Amino acid sequence: MxxxxxxxxxxxxxxxxxxxxxxxxxxxxxxxxxxxxxxxxxxxxxxxxxxxxxxxxxxxxxxxxxxxxxxxxxxxxxxxFAPNVASGYVLQFSIKDTSNTVIRQVYLPKLKTNEGLIRYNTLLGAFQARFKALDDERKKIGKSKNKVASNKSLYTRYLDVVIKSIGRNIWLSNNDYSKDQKMSATLYLYEFPNLKESLMGDYKPELINILTLEVNKK
Missing domain, CATH: 1.20.1270 (Substrate Binding Domain Of Dnak; Chain:A; Domain 2)
Known part of the structure; x- marks a missing residue:
């Protein structure tokens, strides 16, 4: 055989x-x-x-x-097997007048090249770690009896500095803003509708407020 x-x-x-x-x-x-x-x-x-x-x-x-x-x-x-689907984040900068009324909203700094836009979008992906750290901080505060915020990690503080630096860049690159105006930065999680909502015809995404920081000009 x-x-x-x-x-x-x-x-x-x-x-x-x-x-x-x-x-x-x-x-x-x-x-x-x-x-x-x-x-x-x-x-x-x-x-x-x-x-x-x-x-x-x-x-x-x-x-x-x-x-x-x-x-x-x-x-x-x-x-x-397939591209990983990452969470989308939106960074919104709100310019307010002396009465704390929002007079303008900016979503992007002045970028001169397409490469700069790609790098900025990549930077927004780093806020996934900020979202996780913020969730951990809230859980620790909830377990704490005195309700005192826990110390932020070095990377969390770094991401906060990045947000404020982008806001300062937007502020200083526009001469239309007066000294009396204020700026706040808000980080949103861009949540897409789930399968059930999509089948019902609801295609509108939702912006979930994750974090709000005050931005100083100096």
Whole structure:
């Protein structure tokens, strides 16, 4: 009885296919655990999950493995199968008169190039971390008896400085604004309608107020 022999080329193909699939599964498991910790606010390390993620990181740090996962797009997690859908954020700057009435609203600083616009949109994506930090601060305040705000992290304070710096740039680049006027910056989460609302014909997105900061001219 003749048995078909697997050639060396076919063996190598099966070997690299298996390695490729294993890397995809490991990265997706790691992404799922990280997403679970983010959504359910599991800041305290869960020993079983920590052991799994640590083991996966050791595998992914094997020489040439990390480079291959980047080139093959495996490191994107579930983004390997489809682009990851990120939350959208809108930064609104409101100019107010002496009676605290909004007289103008600005959404973009004066950008001279398309590259600047792309970088600005990329910067807005960094506020996902600010949203998570703000949610953590509110939970800590809710658990605190004296209702005193917790100390902000260094990265949170950095993002607040970025918002105020953009506001100052808008203020100083326009000569129409008087010294008596005020400016506030509001960070909105751009929430799209869910599937049920879309089927009912409600396509209008909603802006959720996340954070409001006062911007000083100096």
């Amino acid at each position: 003749n048995r078909s022999k697997i050639t060396l080329k076919e063996r190598l193909f099966l070997f690299f296919t298996a390695i490729h699939l294993i890397l995809i599964i490991l990265v997706c498991i790691n992404s799922s655990i990280n997403a679970y910790n983010l959504v359910f606010n599991e800041n305290v390390k869960n020993p079983p999950l920590t052991k799994i993620t640590d083991a996966i990181k050791l595998v992914l740090r094997i020489p040439l493995t990390q480079q291959y996962s980047v080139m093959a797009g495996i490191d994107a997690g579930y983004g390997f």
